Amino acid sequence: MDLNHAYYFVHVVEKQGFSAAARTLGIPKSRISRQVKNLEASLGTRLLNRDSRHMSLTEAGEAYYRHAKRALDCMVAAETAVRRDKDALEGTVTLSCSVGVAQFALGRVLPRFLADNPRVILQIQASNDFSDLISDGIDLAIRGHFKLLPDSGLIHRRITEVPWHLFTSPSIAQQFGPLSSPADLDGLPGLALGWRPGGNSWSLQGPDGANASVPFATRMRSDDMVTLKQAATAGLGVVALPVYTCTEDVAAGRLSRLLPEWNAGSPEISLLMHGKRGNPPQVDALAAFLRRELPDIMNGVGGL
Amino acid sequence: MDLNHAYYFVHVVEKQGFSAAARTLGIPKSRISRQVKNLEASLGTRLLNRDSRHMSLTEAGEAYYRHAKRALDCMVAAETAVRRDKDALEGTVTLSCSVGVAQFALGRVLPRFLADNPRVILQIQASNDFSDLISDGIDLAIRGHFKLLPDSGLIHRRITEVPWHLFTSPSIAQQFGPLSSPADLDGLPGLALGWRPGGNSWSLQGPDGANASVPFATRMRSDDMVTLKQAATAGLGVVALPVYTCTEDVAAGRLSRLLPEWNAGSPEISLLMHGKRGNPPQVDALAAFLRRELPDIMNGVGGL
């Protein structure tokens, strides 16, 4: 069985001539003539009626062409499948970020990235306590910061600003009525982020560049945002959290925002990656994906 | 694009080894090794992981194999289609027979022959008046006869005997009650076959070699059996007809058989064809088909 006969034959049929097929394939017409002749000899029947000016398929030729065309299409698909497979992303990406970013931001976008790239493996270090911007073994880091990060030889890519708001349970909000200024927070218990002592006041920015600093009595503190959010939902006090971590709770009526015209800060979120050595393609692909998808989710503009 | 690479590769996969594939294909393993190596080189990726004892497909290899296997199946189908097409019957067969044979016998079997042989064309000369056994331009003839046909240089092939019975309408049968002998037909009007005057009596053969000749007063005559059958169904008289022309009418209760133990003759049906020159294959094929299918339909043994 010589399958290449079929290849030439199909081209002769589709180009309606040996010379045209030869030009298209960039080969001498003598080769095509020989191949088609050999094909007809091996089958013991004529596939083409032709002279120097006319050409038509025999019935046998039409039958053969239909099957052979399908075979060639399968072969093209075979090569395409291999080339696509060869160029597909694969390998591991190690990502470091806070628990909040992992659960409330990445959790909404990474499944899609992984679905599109089945041979990429993600390793996420989710922590509430980073001493390094990015340590060894980490490909990408997502960090929130108020000031410019120190020059570290890393590549910084800004993702977005993330506003923090004040939230509490609807029952407390109802009990104290609508607050009109930060001074109205006086006396309300606070839920503090961070497990070490300190951070007992809210730094607020309001309309027309106004600033306010409001101390609070800490009822509970934790470095885990979910724990603090659960406490606020239970009516234990007021908490300042990034807006994207509470979007669903506010929509569901489990939390209420206090002082809607005041922010409890607006830190910037950046993506950090190594730059001194070339990154594997899957790392670059994930970085591009996150910079494209995260802004709408984390700055509070995007909806559910 | 070299399709033969795929051919060897598919066999290697299915036989799980180069040596096994080479043995199956009856070619040296060096050729297969070279072909698969060239295939991997042209695709720029490995399809098989192998050493001298183990073999497994890579992911790319699995993808390529699925498509290539389908392509090879198409190529097998292409060759099969051409070989079947090459061996298929084609051409015209001209057949001569009576209208009754055409309508009541051939009509039940020829559709199947034509379905199996879509490139055979049938031309049927159906007539009630043949002066020749078989004239020029006719490939096959079906003729009924009582005596041996004259020696004509034609090939005779006996199909079967066809009994003729007496039929009339159920109303007449009821009116005269069950007849017990041919003498009881006296006074019943007859419907005669043939349009020329003559043939005004029934020649009957009964049990134990008994014979009887019963004259009848002819109410109507025709050379068309259907016309006579319609007249009998309408109660105009008694008619003698071949059993196979009335099978459905008797089953449906439109006709009744008279004197069930008596035949109105039992002529032989033969197939005539030219023998001096070789017949085209489609003529021989139809002759064999008719000799196989017609007996059960025409001798009254076969059912509906």
Add this chain to the structure above:
DNA sequence: GGATATCGTTCTAAATACAGAACGATGGTT
């Protein structure tokens, strides 16, 4: 009617693939 362009087919020196031998590697047997 003659000249020209293009077709498919055939021929032949040159290029390439091939069959079979030889090699290194692996696993089973003793």
Add this chain to the structure above:
DNA sequence: AACCATCGTTCTGTATTTAGAACGATATCC
């Protein structure tokens, strides 16, 4: 541990296919 059988890969003199030229046939143009 040594030996043997079988595997896939590589090498090379031989066999086959190839590219390009030449040919006969056909249709178009002048």
